[in-house]
Amino acid sequence: xxxxxxxxxxxxxxxxxxxxxxxxxxxxxxxxxxxxxxxxxxxxxxxxxxxxxxxxxxxxxxxxxxxxxxxxxxxxxxxxxxxxxxxxxxxxxxxxxxxxxxxxxxxxxxxxxxxxxxxxxxxxxxxxxxxxxxxxxxxxxxxxxxxxxxxxxxxxxxxxxxxxxxxxxxxxxxxxxxxxxxxxxxxxxxxxxxxxxxx
Numbered sequence: 558x559x560x561x562x563x564x565x566x567x568x569x570x571x572x573x574x575x576x577x578x579x580x581x582x583x584x585x586x587x588x589x590x591x592x593x594x595x596x597x598x599x600x601x602x603x604x605x606x607x608x609x610x611x612x613x614x615x616x617x618x619x620x621x622x623x624x625x626x627x628x629x630x631x632x633x634x635x636x637x638x639x640x641x642x643x644x645x646x647x648x649x650x651x652x653x654x655x656x657x658x659x660x661x662x663x664x665x666x667x668x669x670x671x672x673x674x675x676x677x678x679x680x681x682x683x684x685x686x687x688x689x690x691x692x693x694x695x696x697x698x699x700x701x702x703x704x705x706x707x708x709x710x711x712x713x714x715x716x717x718x719x720x721x722x723x724x725x726x727x728x729x730x731x732x733x734x735x736x737x738x739x740x741x742x743x744x745x746x747x748x749x750x751x752x753x754x755x756x
Contacts, residue, residue: 599626600714606632606707607663612700614643614716615672615723616691617732622716624653624686624700625672625726630663630707637662637705638669641686644699651698653686660705677725687729694718 599611612626624643630636637660643651661684663669673683694716702710719726 598715598717600712602710602712605710606630607636607638607702607704607710609702609710609712612671612712612714614688614691614698614714615719615726616694616716617719617729619689619731620691621687621689621729621732622691623672623726623729624688624714625670625723626714627668627670628661628663628702629668630665632707633665634706635662635664636707638684638702639705640703642701642703643688644701646696646698651688651690653688655684655686657684659684672726674725674727685727687727689729691716 599613600609601611602609608629608631610627610629612624614622615625616622624641628638639660641653643653645651661669661671661682669681670678670683672685677683697713697715700710700712700714702712704710717723719732
């Protein structure tokens with residue numbers, strides 16, 4: 558028995574409407590796909606005993622920089638961050654200075670930040686490491702973190718220009734609170750490429 562043409566059309570229309578309504582689940586105006594996603598600039602190591610998240614160097618006008626990162630202790634025991642070293646792309650070790658001589662204590666499944674301002678650190682203890690002589694941004698440095706009872710973490714981290722985004726990152730000594738590097742953005746990228754070509 559054949560359906561009349563208008564019945565076939567109605568059946569096809571109903572089928573298409575059902576498919577569209579099912580496929581539209583989760584696609585309202587507030588759905589995740591419609592919201593802007595800003596990927597983190599810093600480097601992550603989620604495989605380590607003490608995870609390192611969003612690690613980077615925030616560089617101020619005078620070339621001084623602050624190490625910023627979040628550390629998460631995934632072991633079953635307390636961990637202490639006992640030292641940090643930083644090496645540039647040419648293999649030169651940069652001096653990391655901290656005014657706090659105490660090791661940073663991290664309890665199991667606890668997160669601790671590196672490089673926070675005193676105000677930001679009121680909620681949770683932080684340790685500040687600074688260095689100097691960072692002339693370019695966008696370049697990578699090798700950071701090694703040593704812990705009391707967990708494996709060392711070695712991770713390549715980028716250098717970024719200090720902007721208002723990093724308001725909670727402590728200023729290194731002598732830095733201009735309102736200043737940025739002289740060659741931000743595309744200019745710095747071009748300068749970095751020229752420097753790499755010269756090696």
